[in-house]
Amino acid sequence: MNRKLMPIMLFVIEVVMYYFICLYFAMDIELIVGSGILYFLFMFIYGHYSLKTCLIWNEIRQLAKSSFCFYIALLVLVPRSTGYERRMHLTIMVISMFFISLLASRFLRIAFREQFARKTLVIGTGYEAARLGKISNNNRFALTEVKGYVDINYTDQLYGFKQENLIKKSPVYGYCDMDKAIDALNIEQIIIAIPEADQQVIDKVMSDIHGKVESVKYLPDVNGTMTFSSEVQDFDGQLLIATSNDKMSVFDRAFKRIIDIMAGLAGVITLIPLTIFVKYKYVKSGDHDSIFFSQERIGKDGKLIKIYKFRSMVPNAEEVLERLMEEDPAIKEEYLTNKKLKHDPRITPVGDFLRKTSLDEWPQFYNVLKGEMSFIGPRPYLPREKEDMGQFYDSIIKLKPGVTGMWQANGRSDVEFSYRCKLDDYYYHNWSIWLDFTIMYKTVKSVVYGKGSL
Template sequence: MKENIFAMGLICVEMAFFYLLYFIVDLPSDFYLQLGLLWMIIMLLSQHYKIRSTLVWDEIKSDLKAFIYFVLVAFVFAYPKTNFYLEIVGVGFFMSVFAVFANRMIRILFRNKLSRKTLIIGTGDEAYRIGKIANNNRFALTNVIGFVSTDNQIDNELKEDMRYPIYDYYELNDLLKNHIDQVIIALPEASKEEIDVITRHLFDRVRYIKILPQLNFTMTFNSRIDDFDGELLISTSRGRLGVFGKALKRIIDVCAGLCGCLLLIPLTIYVSKKNKKSGDTAPIFFKQKRIGENGKDIYIYKYRSMEPNAEKVLEELMKKDPAIKKEYLTNKKLVNDPRITEVGHFLRKTSLDEFPQFINVLKGEMSLVGPRPYLPREKDDMDIYYHSIIKCKPGITGMWQANGRSDVGFIDRCKLDDYYYKNWSIGLDIIIVYKTIKSVIYGKGAL
């Protein structure tokens, strides 16, 4: 009931804004009223006014599609009045932007009333990640009030996060009496029988039950669920770049490469001066062999952030210190790397050391967004993910940089890059670029 009230409020706010646009856009009043009705119908069909728990990225994609449909249909209406096309695009664009803004503000202002009180059953790293996403994304109407443990394995970060209480499973009955709206079962390793026991326990006691399934490398968001005469079948699918997708991605890469190379000029002068000031007179650029598209060798350009003979120094460090050797062989990097120069620390923290890779983007060897450019010696460690990762051009940024950067372990980076290959879209690229910029600004997971 409360969702319907706020949905009506959202409709009223958007229609008021639509009416205000009338005084700015020069359109006949009868035609403008038709556009208003068309906009409301399209947004209703796209479920924009359904106050549900989702992420802002999904809302943006949905509203962008609504904008395209609105413009296409409105153009048909405006066919006899050919001078209205620009006005229609303008109205659709501003309404789309305002729709996201209004929806977000209502969710933030009335989050306490709209959000679902949620328990997460599970205390592993996947469960904790779901909790963080739910509570850190203010657009999502999910209020995680605690985690329920089914065993003694509790994620270390969850233990240290004082925001979330951790309950034992035997306390679940008492917890469900506190008007819990939703339970998320985040036990991907649990057996079917274990999940059945928990869901029977929850049956008819909470309104929403969500389950985090156990996935393997064949499952993607492009997988399809089929009703096979009462049997649920999941069809595997791999989202490959088509001809149009490759062309569009290349156009974006060329534009980004040109802009990046122009910014590279003043940045190179700045880095050169900083190096000389610290007494470092060695070349500021270096190139390194990496694995490119289809497994071909490419040489990527970077600002040098380490000593000139970094590889030799690493070999000596690993010979002298077994702990350093173990850390590097496990994560393919050192947290406190003694080879990094004074200026190198700044370059890595701000990710400016990656900037010369815009040259590789312009040359067509790399993309703005893509998998990490892996070293040839890491090929065996990439395991089964190697074959999917090399189907894409490596990127300046990618899934792993946008999801924790250096805080992500090596095999998890491979999984994220495999996910990118199988779920690529322009929308995903935009989200990755945004999250990367946000990570750099806040210095999260700096290299």
């Protein structure tokens, strides 16, 4: 099926629904035609009918912008003499079309994903490449389907990179077999995901794939120097990238604090019955020690704060960890690398339940209410992890640590330590209210589906 049919199908569905909504509210034909032209004009302007691959929260943002602009235009253009009832009808129509457009777009992308998705080949087999493939194939809204990977380690002309264990079911081709992969998989798009490679390698790959597919995308190694606030500028034929590391404005900080207070109040109120429940579970299992656990973590500006959690381990967990690392070199290596143990023997049966449901983090809403933490922010790191945070330390401590954040919403305990730091650094450089909304959505989704623990 031709991919260009999707926006046509979406447009037809929305036109029909728009017309029936207007008829339901008994609007005259002049208003239907005039408002309809204006509505779909804003939809085109904000890229609603674009074939570009985007995630559902990007679609929500585009629809919110177009709907808001359309509504403001209606308030300006529709005379006040039409009356309060007519204006209410217009308001309901805008809200209804927002949800209809979102659901229609989602339905078409999911129902016809197999026909519309770009068949994609990823060049690279490292962590970034594997994560890119996982996001593309697991997100049904995205119109990108990764069919295979190319391991550049299979050629003497290029440098080699470690193949990531996250790549499991997809076929992996050697670099010399790339043309064969393009033909066999009917590849339409190539994504170069080797951010560690130098310019010589990238130039070689670009040269080898030139003209072989419809679209080529490149995943760069930005290291915080380029953000979504950066601008690409044409400087008399020279391509310049203007970086931006904007700090939060007074309004942004005030808005974020209001959200934190609301979340903190809700969290602390629900903490009371939750505490009774957790205490009951521990007593029932024969554990009569304190159910709360406090620990020093790195807060804003490097100041040490004491955070609170429900205890999920045996009471003397730190001493047990030291003993385990002395007795088992494999455990020591795993902990020093990831700062966590995947199968931690110190976790109690009740604690295992708390971690899987992320209820062990709930007492941190008290820290949020106190102003020591934020609802959304970087991970609260341990003081002993400061050295391991490396270059990311200075940017991470400029924000309050959060109950949830980038790394929790992007794999949680499945994400290795160095990548957690990179995600938190990304959050600092790219913070926005919309990013916080996205993290909240993804955190709830990952907790519901039980993917990792906070």
